Amino acid sequence: MNPLISVVTITYNAADTIGVTMASVAAQSCRDYEHVVIDGASRDATLEIARGYAGVRILSEPDRGLYDAMNKGLRMARGKYVLFLNSGDTFHSPETLEAYARRARLGDDIIYGDTVIVDSERRVLGPRHYSVPERLTAGSFAKGMLICHQAFMVRKGIAPDYDLTYRFSADYDWTIRCIKNADESRCTNLGTVTIDYLSDGLTDRNKLKSLRERYRVMARHYGHLRALRRHAALVAGKVFGKR
Numbered sequence: 001m002n003p004l005i006s007v008v009t010i011t012y013n014a015a016d017t018i019g020v021t022m023a024s025v026a027a028q029s030c031r032d033y034e035h036v037v038i039d040g041a042s043r044d045a046t047l048e049i050a051r052g053y054a055g056v057r058i059l060s061e062p063d064r065g066l067y068d069a070m071n072k073g074l075r076m077a078r079g080k081y082v083l084f085l086n087s088g089d090t091f092h093s094p095e096t097l098e099a100y101a102r103r104a105r106l107g108d109d110i111i112y113g114d115t116v117i118v119d120s121e122r123r124v125l126g127p128r129h130y131s132v133p134e135r136l137t138a139g140s141f142a143k144g145m146l147i148c149h150q151a152f153m154v155r156k157g158i159a160p161d162y163d164l165t166y167r168f169s170a171d172y173d174w175t176i177r178c179i180k181n182a183d184e185s186r187c188t189n190l191g192t193v194t195i196d197y198l199s200d201g202l203t204d205r206n207k208l209k210s211l212r213e214r215y216r217v218m219a220r221h222y223g224h225l226r227a228l229r230r231h232a233a234l235v236a237g238k239v240f241g242k243r
Helices: 018-026 046-050 066-076 096-104 138-143 170-181 204-222 224-235
Strands: 005-011 033-039 057-060 081-084 110-118 124-127 152-155 187-198
Touching (some): 005 018, 005 066, 005 096, 018 033, 033 046, 033 066, 096 110, 096 152, 096 187, 138 204, 170 204
Parallel strands (some): 005 033, 033 057, 110 187
16 A cells, blocks of 8 residues: 655765654654655765665665756655655654644645754754745745745645756745645645754755746746846845745
């Protein structure tokens, strides 16, 4: 029987961060899940650490970047729902996945929660700049990436592939397309912190390039005028937040 949830972790030479993620998933009280690790042919101890956890499904081979690896994860996932929890990120508590599962059993399309930012010592730095919307619609993301990608669980049947023309912001485009495919009445805010997000991601190191791509995504879905207005504020540093 296939699991209810596929937790997908993307790695590449992630020996310094993969351990906390693997341990967080293994500690979940919910057991109706699988953990899939998509690795980009790491040369360090990443795979050795991942293989130390029973039942983990692992694919390790070269890829064309983060979002190509995520597409492989979508194809490999056997669960009815998929949630991406990348190396260094963790569930906020051992009960978190069960909170997602309770809503998944009711047939929701999208289930999401809040996120806190942590450093490499797992110290909480604070919440994300953006607050998640109480009611999720396709228009919600016209303001930016309101929900951390790792806190966003989607029914696999409505999840498209990631658009590989984006190098840094394909997750922003993907979440919007997921929402457009969803029944808005079946999008649920769990109303609690669900993810501890490690402040050391690809986008953190490439903010200007990411900003340009976010403009392209926003213009694609909401029009150039709206994107220009929003990005004027982002460039000014007023509202540019963590994903």
